[in-house]
Amino acid sequence: xxxxxxxxxxxxxxxxEELDPRVRVNNFAEVAQGYTPEQAVKEAKRCLQCADPKxxxxxxxxxxxxDFIELIAEEKFDAAAEKIKEKNNLPAICGRVCPxxxxxxxxxxxxxxxxxxxxxxxxxxxxxxGEDEVTKPVQDKGKVAVVGAGPxxxxxxxxxxxxxxxxxxxxxxxxxxxxxxxxxxxxxxxxEVVQEEIDQIKKLGVEIQLxxxxxxxxxxxxxxxQEGYQAVFVGTGAGLPKxxxxxxxNLNGVYSANEFLTRVNLMxxxxxxxxxxxxxxxxxxxxxxxxxxxxxxxxxxxxxxxEESMIVYRRSREQMPAREEEIEHAEEEGIxxxxxxxxxxxxxxxxxxxxxxxxxxMELGEPDDSGRRRPIAIEGSEFEMDADMVIMAIGQNPNPIxxxxxxxxxxxxxxxxxTDEVGQTTKEGVFAGGDIVTGAATVIxxxxxxxxxxxxxxxxIQSKDDN
Amino acid sequence: xxxxxxKNKLAPEIFHFEVKAPEIAAxxxxxHFLILRAVEKAERIPLTIADYDRExxxxxxxxxxxxxxxxxxxxxxxxxxxxxVVAPLGNPIETEDYDRVIxxxxxxxxxxxxxxxxxxxxxxxxxxxxxxAQRAEKLIWEDRFADLxxxxxxxxxxxxxxxxxxxxxxxxELLSEDNDYDAVIAIGPMIMMQAVSDLTxxxxxxxxxxxxxxxxxxxxxxxxxxxxxxxxxxxxxxxGPAFDGHEVDFEEQRRRKKFYEEHxxxxxxHHVGGEGCRVQAK
Ligand SMILES: Cc1cc2nc3c(=O)[nH]c(=O)nc-3n(C[C@H](O)[C@H](O)[C@H](O)COP(=O)(O)OP(=O)(O)OC[C@H]3O[C@@H](n4cnc5c(N)ncnc54)[C@H](O)[C@@H]3O)c2cc1C
Ligand code: SF4
Ligand code: FES
Numbered sequence: 001x002x003x004x005x006x007x008x009x010x011x012x013x014x015x016x017e018e019l020d021p022r023v024r025v026n027n028f029a030e031v032a033q034g035y036t037p038e039q040a041v042k043e044a045k046r047c048l049q050c051a052d053p054k055x056x057x058x059x060x061x062x063x064x065x066x067d068f069i070e071l072i073a074e075e076k077f078d079a080a081a082e083k084i085k086e087k088n089n090l091p092a093i094c095g096r097v098c099p100x101x102x103x104x105x106x107x108x109x110x111x112x113x114x115x116x117x118x119x120x121x122x123x124x125x126x127x128x129x130g131e132d133e134v135t136k137p138v139q140d141k142g143k144v145a146v147v148g149a150g151p152x153x154x155x156x157x158x159x160x161x162x163x164x165x166x167x168x169x170x171x172x173x174x175x176x177x178x179x180x181x182x183x184x185x186x187x188x189x190x191x192e193v194v195q196e197e198i199d200q201i202k203k204l205g206v207e208i209q210l211x212x213x214x215x216x217x218x219x220x221x222x223x224x225x226q227e228g229y230q231a232v233f234v235g236t237g238a239g240l241p242k243x244x245x246x247x248x249x250n251l252n253g254v255y256s257a258n259e260f261l262t263r264v265n266l267m268x269x270x271x272x273x274x275x276x277x278x279x280x281x282x283x284x285x286x287x288x289x290x291x292x293x294x295x296x297x298x299x300x301x302x303x304x305x306x307e308e309s310m311i312v313y314r315r316s317r318e319q320m321p322a323r324e325e326e327i328e329h330a331e332e333e334g335i336x337x338x339x340x341x342x343x344x345x346x347x348x349x350x351x352x353x354x355x356x357x358x359x360x361x362m363e364l365g366e367p368d369d370s371g372r373r374r375p376i377a378i379e380g381s382e383f384e385m386d387a388d389m390v391i392m393a394i395g396q397n398p399n400p401i402x403x404x405x406x407x408x409x410x411x412x413x414x415x416x417x418x419t420d421e422v423g424q425t426t427k428e429g430v431f432a433g434g435d436i437v438t439g440a441a442t443v444i445x446x447x448x449x450x451x452x453x454x455x456x457x458x459x460x461i462q463s464k465d466d467n
Numbered sequence: 468x469x470x471x472x473x474k475n476k477l478a479p480e481i482f483h484f485e486v487k488a489p490e491i492a493a494x495x496x497x498x499h500f501l502i503l504r505a506v507e508k509a510e511r512i513p514l515t516i517a518d519y520d521r522e523x524x525x526x527x528x529x530x531x532x533x534x535x536x537x538x539x540x541x542x543x544x545x546x547x548x549x550x551x552v553v554a555p556l557g558n559p560i561e562t563e564d565y566d567r568v569i570x571x572x573x574x575x576x577x578x579x580x581x582x583x584x585x586x587x588x589x590x591x592x593x594x595x596x597x598x599x600a601q602r603a604e605k606l607i608w609e610d611r612f613a614d615l616x617x618x619x620x621x622x623x624x625x626x627x628x629x630x631x632x633x634x635x636x637x638x639x640e641l642l643s644e645d646n647d648y649d650a651v652i653a654i655g656p657m658i659m660m661q662a663v664s665d666l667t668x669x670x671x672x673x674x675x676x677x678x679x680x681x682x683x684x685x686x687x688x689x690x691x692x693x694x695x696x697x698x699x700x701x702x703x704x705x706x707g708p709a710f711d712g713h714e715v716d717f718e719e720q721r722r723r724k725k726f727y728e729e730h731x732x733x734x735x736x737h738h739v740g741g742e743g744c745r746v747q748a749k
Contacts, residue, residue, distance in 0.1 A: 172686050174504055174511075174551040211553040213686055217490055239688035243700065250693050250700060250719055252726040259689035267510070267683070273737040276510045276536055277683075278730030352722030401686055401705065 013115045014043040021332040025302050028186040028270055031329060032096070037077070040125040044073035047117050050109055055119060058107035060448035063087045065104060065119055072122055081130025084123060089158040089201060090151060090447065092193045093180060095124025098444045099323050134203040139166040142461050145229040146170070147214045147402060150178020151443045152235030152434025154201055155450030156457070160233075161204040163458050168229070170212040172401075175266065178237055179435075180443070182266040183258070185296050187303070188326075191265070215402035220409070224429060230464070231429045231457045234409070234417065235450060238435035239399035243392055244288070248346030253280060253354035257289070257297045257393035264300055282389025285309045286357055288343055289393035290320035295327065297391045298335045306389070310336040312343060314362050314375045340364075340375065344382060346390055356386045396440050406430075414439060423453035424460075431457055468548035472525060477607040480532040481575065482541045483517075489524030491516075491554045497562060497586035498677070498709055500579075501526070501554030502685045505543065509550075510536045513682045513704075515579035516554060526554070529578035529607065535734040556685040557708045560675070562586040565649045569641065570616075571597045571634050571663055573655025577607050579677055580654045584615050593617045595648075597637045599655070603628035635662045646670045652677075653712060657721045664712030674712035678703045681723060695719050 017033035024031055035043065047069045055065045063084055071080035084091045100106075100120035108116035141164035146153045149171035157167045175181050180194045202208060214220065214236075223229045241256035243249050260279065263269040267277035285301040287294045290313035302309040311330070313320060316339050320327060331337075338359075345358040361381035364373035398415045410418045410426040416437055423431040433449025435441055473485040491501065500515045518527035532538045543549065560583050568587055572580040577598055587594050596616040600606045601624045613619050620637045621629025630637055638651070650673040653663040660676040667674040680692040680703040692703040695716035701707065 172553065173684065174553070211551050213553060213556070216555055217494055239686070241688070241690045243690065245700070250695060250723070252723060256690040259683055259691045262683055262689055268508075272730070273734045275508045276539075276734060278510075278727045278734075280726065280730075351725070352719070399687060 011042070011046055013046075013118050014039050014121075016118070016121050021329075021334070024187065025333050028303055030190050031187050034128075035121055035125040037075070037125075040072050040077075040122060041075060043118050043122060044069045046110075047073070048109065054107040054109055055104040055117070056107075058103040058105070060103065060444045061087045061451055063104075063123070068126060069117065069119070069122055072126060077126060077129040078131070080126040081128075084126055085130060088123075088447070089155055090197045090443075091123050092127035092197055093151070093189065094444055094447070095120050095122075095127055096189050096193070097184060099442060101324060103444070134200055136203065136205040137162055137164055139164055139205055141165050141458075142230045142465075143168070143228055144231050144233065144457060144461075145223045145227070146233045146235065147220075148172075148178060148235040148237055148434070148436075149176035149198075149208055150235055150237050150434060150446060151180060152237075152436075152446035152450040152453075153178070153233065154198065155447040156233045156235065156431075156433065156454045157206045157450075158201045158204055159451055159454035160457060161201075161206045163454070165458075165461075167206045169206060169208045170214050170218075171208060171210050172213040173266065174210050176208050176210065178235075182262045183293070183296070185261065185265055185300050186270075187299070188296065213401060215405035220402065220406045220427070220430060230461050231431065233423075233450070233453050233457060234402060234425070234430065234432040234436060235434040235446070236399050236402055236436045237446075238396040238440040240397040241392065242395045242397060244343065244394065246343060246346055248348050248354070249392075251346055251348040251354045252352050253282060253348075253388060254346060254390045255280075255392070257287070257293045257391050258396065260297055260391050261293075261300065264304070270300075270304060279304065280389065281306055282354070282387065283307045284387050285389045285391065286312050286338075286343075286385070286387040287391045287393055288312050289395070290315065290322060291393065291395075292322045292326055294391075294393035295322045295330045295335075297393050299330055299333055301389070301391070302333060302335065308336065309334075310338050312338045312341050312357070312359065314340065314342040315372065316340055316364060319372045338385075342375065342377065343390075347384065354388055354390055356384050357390060358382055358384050396435075398436050398439065421452070422456035423449060424456060429460065431460075468550065469552045470548040471543055471545050472523075474543070474545050477529065478605050480541075481529065481605070481607055482532075483527065483529050483578075484540075484543070485520075485525045485527050486549065486552065487524060488526050488552055488554070491552065492519045492521050492524050492526050495519040495526055495555050496559035497582035498558060498560030499555035500557050500685070500708060501528070501552055502556060502682065503528070503540065503549055504551040505536075505540050505549050507550065509539060511551075511683060511685070512536055512540065513556075513679065513685060515582075515677070515679075517578040517581055518585075519582075529575065531575045534731050553685060557704060558706075560586070560652075560677075560709050562592070563590050565590070565592040567593050567595075567648045569595045569597065569638065569648050569651045571599070571638060571651060571653040571655070571659075573599045573634055573653075573659035574601070574605065575607070576653075576655030576659070577612070579679075580652065581608055581611060583652055583654075584612065588615045592649075595641065596620070597622065597634045597641075598629075599623070599634035599659070600628075601625065633662065634659065635666055638663060639666055642666070642670050642672070646672060648672060650675060651712075657717050657724065660712060660715075661717035664715070664717070668713050675709050676712040676715060677709045678707055678715070678720065680704075680708070680720065681726065693723075
């Protein structure tokens with residue numbers, strides 16, 4: 001952490017307890033323990049209550065940050081929770097997984113001191129409080145269908161229900177939650193926390209139909225024409241895993257991060273054989289990629305008993321897209337980093353199992369479109385390394401299953417859905433948001449898109465009713 | 468919940484279930500499959516929709532007890548209900564433009580083959596069927612195929628019914644006499660589909676196989692169902708499950724099927740040992 005340069009605030013950021021890395025690598029318990037009331041109040045009192053709060057500019061859903069922090073400082077925890085929920089239906093989740101260091105905390109006036117207010121930790125703390133009893137709003141404004149129960153879909157559903165619409169969510173998996181359930185591991189985001197938030201949304205009168213793949217069991221057209229939904233929100237996420245197309249990629253022991261994490265998180269393979277879904281774990285695991293997904297996969301493999309778990313990334317540490325906190329947690333747990341290395345081939349034995357990787361060394365060249373220095377292969381620098389498991393965490397493409405069935409919804413060259421600013425697609429009455437529009441992004445951006453679309457859907461239906 | 472309205476034993480260790488699922492029945496077509504999670508802690512198991520009845524609102528599955536999970540499904544009785552069923556998944560099979568087709572099933576493959584034969588016949592094709600099994604009592608739905616097929620041949624490993632030997636022996640004989648067919652559809656164990664494909668390649672005869680790969684979601688999200696077809700990697704759940712048999716890398720599929728063999732044993736031990744729940748030992 002940086003030195004405090006200016007004494008703007010009396011104290012430095014209040015630390016949060018974390019499980020000891022040596023203990024936590026052996027279990028799936030949540031790493032970050034959350035603030036105690038004393039710690040939360042102490043941290044809240046550091047907030048300057050700026051007249052023009054910059055932090056809010058960094059929040060994709062414009063939570064009244066100084067207001068809720070003040071309520072915590074006054075020990076009005078229930079009220080603080082209610083304040084957040086005016087804008088954010090999933091505070092316990094966002095408090096844990098939002099990249100605050102790039103959003104609200106980056107904009108906080110204290111950021112320059114290296115000690116911005118720990119807004120995320122405070123949000124997570126407040127989420128423990130508030131009314132459990134939700135009154136179901138009167139739902140007489142019309143019927144809306146939501147496809148996909150990830151953060152985008154759930155947010156749109158909750159907001160529409162609050163506005164007075166009867167909302168039905170269709171989800172292809174046997175549980176709601178999207179990436180929050182199948183992707184992000186238990187030790188970062190306990191599934192119980194996710195389920196509690198989903199249950200709150202159900203109390204608003206939102207109906208969630210599980211095991212329903214829209215595009216297969218019914219089409220978007222059928223929802224609108226036969227089942228009487230006046231609008232449809234599509235929040236189907238970026239579920240299609242990318243592979244590199246390398247020789248040996250179909251060997252046993254090579255997983256997409258999606259498959260590995262789904263087996264472990266959604267299907268609870270970490271409790272095998274009590275839960276019957278198996279997962280293979282090697283002794284020496286190589287995870288390809290440098291994002292949050294790669295960190296999650298590497299840390300999960302370690303917890304399942306891998307002796308060594310490493311990240312193989314083609315750029316350097318500074319360019320890794322993962323959150324700093326996640327990289328630090330991974331380092332503390334003993335994940336090794338093979339930086340400036342790119343796999344060129346996956347090696348296997350006669351039985352078809354992985355035995356190693358062939359990689360090439362990379363160096364950084366000129367910045368590319370993303371502003372990051374482009375990695376360039378160093379010719380002739382190929383080398384082999386041992387690995388008996390390889391996990392591909394190099395990104396996801398949008399899931400096309402619904403779109404293949406609805407050609408009127410136009411897509412971009414990347415397969416994402418084309419929309420205007422508020423989420424209207426090229427098909428009338430159909431809106432979209434989240435990873436299916438942006439490509440793999442963040443929970444809070446998906447929620448922001450769900451919120452915007454909910455408003456746009458309300459406007460659309462009201463304007464039609466007026467005519 | 469998906470209620471079982473009827474359960475029959477078709478052969479030793481092979482059961483047929485008729486399950487109430489009106490929405491699925493309304494959309495099901497030959498070639499579609501479903502994913503079933505019997506109870507909370509169970510795996511997600513892909514199974515072919517072996518038949519459906521739109522009026523009754525039911526779908527049919529046929530399950531053979533091979534490991535823990537299939538046994539668990541087979542222990543369900545009429546009146547009980549499966550927790551989760553997702554369907555219809557995969558692509559329906561093209562059955563319209565055929566005049567003469569040979570359909571070949573090995574073992575349990577008869578169940579997924581049945582809707583294809585039915586659909587072919589409905590669309591006016593003349594179907595010759597070859598059913599294979601280890602022994603006579605393992606044959607399933609012989610009567611159903613007899614009703615639909617122009618000719619029905621049977622092969623058993625021990626000769627207890629029909630020709631002694633493999634389905635490929637019968638197929639070879641048929642083709643050597645007359646190979647004026649539009650296509651062969653083969654469903655069964657990988658090794659059998661591979662043998663059929665190798666044989667039909669000699670006759671340059673279009674061959675469609677249906678792969679029962681490992682799967683998790685069935686919607687293209689995990690890539691666990693990867694299969695090499697020609698030079699390309701395909702996802703069986705969304706690109707298949709039917710593929711050109713002459714292009715499929717069967718060796719790779721056979722290796723992939725062995726991926727979790729050790730885990731199967733561990734489950735068996737866990738339950739036979741009756742030790743209750745252990746944490747996964749590594
Ligand atoms: C391992 C991992 C770690 C991550 N870590 C973070 C993090 O720390 N912080 C962060 O902000 N973001 C993180 N992300 C990204 C974040 O999770 C996503 O950006 C976010 O979940 C996108 O939300 P969504 O609602 O658009 O889609 P999803 O969460 O993907 O939800 C889409 C839902 O739609 C369902 N669906 C798809 N097709 C259909 C269909 N045809 N019919 C019915 N249902 C369908 C899917 O089953 C799924 O439940 C992470 C992602 C992963 C994979
Ligand atoms: S910018 Fe920082 S100090 Fe100012 S109100 Fe927001 S959190 Fe408080
Ligand atoms: S089963 Fe997951 S992608 Fe096919």
